[in-house]
Amino acid sequence: MAKKSKRYEQCKKLYDGEKSYSLREGVELLKNFPKAKFNESVEVVMKLSIDPKRSDQMLRGSISLPKGIGKELRVVVFAKGEKAEEARKAGAVETGVEELVKKVEAGWMDFDVAIATPDMMRQIGKLGRVLGPQGKMPSPKSGTVTDNIGEAVKEFKAGKIEYRNDAGGNVHALIGKLSFSTEDLVANIESFINHVLASRPASAKGTFVQKTIISSTMSPGIKVGV
Numbered sequence: 066m067a068k069k070s071k072r073y074e075q076c077k078k079l080y081d082g083e084k085s086y087s088l089r090e091g092v093e094l095l096k097n098f099p100k101a102k103f104n105e106s107v108e109v110v111m112k113l114s115i116d117p118k119r120s121d122q123m124l125r126g127s128i129s130l131p132k133g134i135g136k137e138l139r140v141v142v143f144a145k146g147e148k149a150e151e152a153r154k155a156g157a158v159e160t161g162v163e164e165l166v167k168k169v170e171a172g173w174m175d176f177d178v179a180i181a182t183p184d185m186m187r188q189i190g191k192l193g194r195v196l197g198p199q200g201k202m203p204s205p206k207s208g209t210v211t212d213n214i215g216e217a218v219k220e221f222k223a224g225k226i227e228y229r230n231d232a233g234g235n236v237h238a239l240i241g242k243l244s245f246s247t248e249d250l251v252a253n254i255e256s257f258i259n260h261v262l263a264s265r266p267a268s269a270k271g272t273f274v275q276k277t278i279i280s281s282t283m284s285p286g287i288k289v290g291v
Contacts, residue, residue, distance in 0.1 A: 072099050076284050084288065091279050091289040092250045096243065098284050104135075105243040105282035109254050111236045111261055111291075112276040115269050122266045124236055125229040127208045127221075131256050132249040134224035135242035141165065143181035143189050143203065148214050152180070155218035162188055169195060176201075178221045180209045200229060228261075236261060243281050254279065258291055 076098040080086075086094065095107065115122040142152035142160045149160040158176060159165060162185060169179075169192055179196060181189055181203040189203070196202035203209040207227045211217050228238045240253040258277065265273050278286040 070283070072101070072283065073285060075099050080287060082285070082288075085290045086287060088254060088279075088289050089247065089251055091287045092247050092254070094287055095250075095279065095281050095284060096247060098281070100243075101281075101283045103282075105284070106135075106239055107241050107243055107245070107250060107279065107281050109238050109240050109257060110278045110280075110286070111258070111274055112278075113230065113234050113236060113261075113269070114271045114273055114275055115230060115234045115266060117230055117232050117234050119268070121268050123230060124261070124264060124266065125204065125206045125227075126260070126264060127225055127227045128257060128260045129220055129223070129225040130240060130253040132241060132245065132253050134226060134239055134253075135245065136224070138177040138222055138224065139175065140178045140180060140218050140221050141176045142214060142218060143179065143185040144214060145185075148182050148212070151215045152218050155215040156222050157218050166192060174199070174201075178209065178227070179203050180211065180214065180217050180221065182212055182214060183210055186210060200227065228257075262291075 079098060080094050115124060117123065139158045142149065142157045143162055143165060144152055144160055145162050152160045166189055179201050193202050208217060226238055228236050230236050238257050240257055241250050274291045277289050277291050279289055280286040
């Protein structure tokens with residue numbers, strides 16, 4: 066097991082790891098931890114009462130957070146003709162079909178989000194084994210398969226985030242930077258939590274949200290109440 070840093074151990078002394086804090090208290094704790102030498106990202110993880118093996122309980126989607134995420138994302142678009150031109154004008158770093166597919170197959174991954182028009186899905190289906198494990202495969206559920214290319218590119222560039230549950234029934238999301246104000250971080254986290262609550266599968270049993278943890282890149286996790 067990797068040894069934790071001195072800074073990490075200092076952070077652990079500043080709060081009770083067994084206690085569930087209010088969201089505002091949790092965010093303030095994060096902001097008061099000893100600082101790293103860079104502007105850390107802030108993440109929320111929600112443990113849900115879903116069965117990841119059941120297709121009707123899989124959770125996947127996207128959301129535009131009210132305060133953004135503090136960085137501009139790099140977007141590529143699988144499209145041709147007018148849709149490709151629309152994507153370029155909206156700020157896509159690269160567009161195309163055959164050549165772009167070959168480039169990604171060869172290992173190029175210098176982008177955060179991949180978007181495709183519906184008619185391209187048959188041609189890019191083979192990229193599932195490459196993009197799927199990284200959560201970058203275009204999907205109608207996450208809003209990355211669409212004919213509204215220009216709008217989608219602008220939204221994802223500005224920080225619209227995608228999420229999907231992992232094999233353990235957890236949903237992770239980047240919700241901002243540690244330099245954000247407490248109010249902005251709270252607003253983003255609340256927005257994401259409410260979105261997940263509203264997306265509860267009808268077949269999910271018991272208490273839907275079992276645990277919610279917030280953390281920064283280099284900090285321990287803080288349990289917060291939902």
